[in-house]
Amino acid sequence: MTTLWYTRCPVPTASGLAHRLGWLADELGEVGVLQDAPPEIARHHFDHDLPGLFREGGNVPALAARSEGARTRLIGLTWIEEAQSVLVRPDSGIAGAAGLRGARFALSRWAATRAESFPRAMALHGAKGALGQGGLTLDAVEFVEVEQPPGEWSWPGLAELTAGAVDAVYVKGARAAEQAVAAGAVVAVDLDAHPDPATRVNNGTPRPITVHEDLLAERPDLVVRFLVQTLRAADWAAGDLAGVRRILAGETRSGAAGVRAAYRDGFHTRLRPDLSPERLDLLGLQKDFLLEHGFLAADVDVAAWAAHEPLERAREILAERAVA
Structure with missing residues (x-):
């Protein structure tokens, strides 16, 4: 099986919480963290040329990579207000x-x-x-x-x-x-x-979750399981603001005051990713801006980039567990 990797930006993400809580490792086994990898591996945070990579981070690198032919699929979008x-x-x-x-x-x-x-x-x-x-x-x-x-x-x-x-x-x-x-x-x-x-609308609003299309094609179950734990972490976060803030202090390398200043009341209740038409439209605005100002090598069809099935299946699994 392809080695699995995970990378994210130093910001509030449900997948980052799932990683910090140990839930990604529990679900998927050993997952390498790109930020801890040698430079020749860590660079894939920007080009996503790594078949086993899950990435939740800024949309500029994700869209730029896609515009240059990176074989990725968009499996979720989040929107977190970050004191811009x-x-x-x-x-x-x-x-x-x-x-x-x-x-x-x-x-x-x-x-x-x-x-x-x-x-x-x-x-x-x-x-x-x-x-x-x-x-x-x-x-x-x-x-x-x-x-x-x-x-x-x-x-x-x-x-x-x-x-x-x-x-x-x-x-x-x-x-x-x-x-x-x-x-x-x-x-x-x-x-x-x-x-x-x-x-x-900017690099982190909305923030994409992407995977390599080979991983999605060959092991869709792993993609769904990643999203199950991401959704689970979002639900956990909604009920534990203090816990989220403790983790974010480490993720953002800032103190409690910085976390409190940067993230508005209730942000911890809105970490669930989705692929709603509204968020896809907002990502389209960002794509258009980046294309106009030279940040993309070519246009990107945002609607075609999105793969809805994994997130839909992950939601179904969590709903089934809730009534079991």
Whole structure:
């Protein structure tokens, strides 16, 4: 049998909870964690060229890989609000989305590949969402390219914001929330506060779960069993906020304050993946944006990418267990 691997981003995911709780190992046997693998294996987090890989992570690498011919299938989508905002210096005079007109906005440089350029894609789409709230478009700001700081956990643009080299920077998540406090930055635009979720479409919203199509074709039972434990972990999370926060502190490498600041009340009740038309449409918005701005090698048919059967079967199995 193909060696099974699992990879995820440092964010709240039901599959990540299932992994941390030991349920994936109990269900599937030994599962290698890509983040702990040698570089020649770990790189497949971005290209998904590994037949036994389950991936739950940002949609930029997943869509970029698919656009370049990666033989993957989409088996679930999640939507977790992750404190997306645009930060400024407290003395900037910028207040609200309309105040960003003319601002110097931090934009990560292109990385070695499209998939690895997700920080640039995030900043660009975050800027679009924020500016749109003020009736502005991307040409209303001056983008200033910034380097990815040393260390994978440092948010690009914050150092430049503190130094006065840029006026605004997009951030999201627990670790960035902690770093923003340390930098003395303040929120100019709270993207989470807007009622339209389309304004928050970005790398992690919605977040895809993908598998290699060979694994799905040859061992669909393993894919279903992975999803059973993922759904089970989502149900567990809904009833144990304290437990979820403890695990997330490790997943995100942030303290309790960062987790509390980054994730809105009730987030732990909404970790179940689905492939609803609404989420597929939101992923389609992200795909269109990435294609327009050069992050995809070719168009991706999101509807054809999705494989609905494994998630439907996993739900059936859990429902059967509930009445047994």
